[in-house]
Amino acid sequence: MRPIPVEELKAGMKIAKTIYNNSGQILLGAGMALKDSYIEKLNNLNIPEIYIVDEELPEVKVPEPISDKTRLEAIKVVKDTMQDIESQSQINFDKINDVIDSILDEILLQNHVVIHLNDIRAYDSYTFQHSVGVTILSILMSLNFSYTKEEIKKIAIGAFLHDIGKIKVDKDIIMKPGKLTDEEYEEVKKHSLYGYNIIKDVHGISILSAHIAYQHHEYIDGTGYPRGLKGDEISEWAQIVTVADIYDALTSDRVYKRKLMPHEALKIVEELKGTKLSPKCVDALSKHVAVYPVGTMVQLSDDQLGIVIDVNKEDLSSPIVRIVEDKEGNKITEIKEVDLIHNDNLKINRVIYN
Ligand SMILES: [Fe+2]
Structure with a gap:
């Protein structure tokens, strides 16, 4: 693949x-x-x-964190919720509650979920699919903190609705492919407060989930918005969703930019660790995203070419690679697999894109 x-x-x-x-x-x-x-x-x-599917390469199956059925249902719920807000109808909390339960149960049934690649998304549906991606990542990251299932569920609901306030921002600005003017950017920034105001009034949703929407663009060094909160002033739940939001956005295709590969996106997130992003949250993310997802073509430090066929959950940057070309560029037909966790002198030099 x-x-x-x-x-x-x-x-x-x-x-x-x-x-x-x-x-x-x-x-x-x-x-x-x-x-x-x-x-x-x-x-x-x-x-x-x-x-x-690449006929010349060994076929590998990329595991998915949740079923297609649940993902589609979740996307539909985000879309319906946004339409409810637009038409000023009541938000259906039961539907949100049910779909979050399904996502949570499917993830908790597996023992260690690792995110491989983001879905291919049509641009127009970015907001809906992004909400689901951020929810899944936030749940996985929350498992690294000592939260109860009830707390994780509240985080998931906040993650699911974190960008809901965008519905109150002019659509032309949200969909604009180019760089925003200062004025437009000020408009976009209002989505945090809009979201908080919408969520806090929904019967059944915790005020703490609403604060996730309010705080998901704050940075620990105080350079975020809307209030420029610092460090512990930002709830830990919001800090988790902030990291999930940034990672999911970096690995998604947008109108104005091509998506990054996981190793590139992780590098950017790592660079923000300790300045803008909570180190604990960045570490939690690294435990659940595959640096080199299954199916990635890589060049090893001894010039052999291979394809990642599995990951080591204890060290996501050292996957298992099946060699497809030797150092001289000759195709390898017999099965030769290298587990990088047991080969200290062999590492991945670079990712081959095409
Ligand atoms: Fe946002």
């Missing part, structure tokens, strides 16, 4: 990872063969790249 830009797709190629449409429904399922009409559709949806 490897990512291929949409302009290089050809009919007959097999889809390796499910693609969702703007409503969060499955547009093209994993395993389907591409047709010209599908490629045209992907172009129309501004989807930049998709994951394709």
Whole structure:
């Protein structure tokens, strides 16, 4: 499996990872063969790249943290909630509660979930899918703190609704592909307070979850917004969601930028550790995202090429690699696997993109 830009797709190629449409429904399922009409559709949806089964590479299965069914339901709930706010109807807390329960139960049933790659998202549905991505990451990170299940659920609800205030901001500004003017940026910044005001009045939701929406753009050095809170003034729950929010945004395609690979996004988050971001939260993130996700093509320090076929949960930067080319560039046909956790003198030099 490897990512291929949409302009290089050809009919007959097999889809390796499910693609969702703007409503969060499955547009093209994993395993389907591409047709010209599908490629045209992907172009129309501004989807930049998709994951394709590569016949020459060993096939690897990328584990997903939650089922497609729950993910689709969650995306629908975010969308419905935003529509309820727009039409000034009552927010349906029961639906939010049920879907958070499903996400939480599915994650807790597995023993150590590792996030591999972000979904391919159509640009228009970014906000909905981003909410679900941030919720999953926040739950996983929360497992590294000594919270009760009830507390983790409140964090998950805050994460799920963290950007809900964006519905009150002018759509043209939210969807603007280019750089925002200072004035527009001031408008966007208001979404934290808008979100807090919306959530705090929903019957059944804890005020602490509402504070996550209010504080998710604050930084521990006081340079965030809207209030410029510092260190412990920011709730630990909000600090978790801040880190999850940044990581998920960096690894998602947006209109104005191409997504980063996990090792690149983690590097940026690590650079903010201790200045803008809580070290404890950044460490919690690193325990649950695969630096080199299954399916990544890598060059090892001895010049061999390989593909990541599994991760070591105790050290996510040292995966298990199946060698596909030797140092001289000759293809390897017999199965040769290297577990980097047991090979101190061998490391990953770089990620090969195409
Ligand atoms: Fe936000």
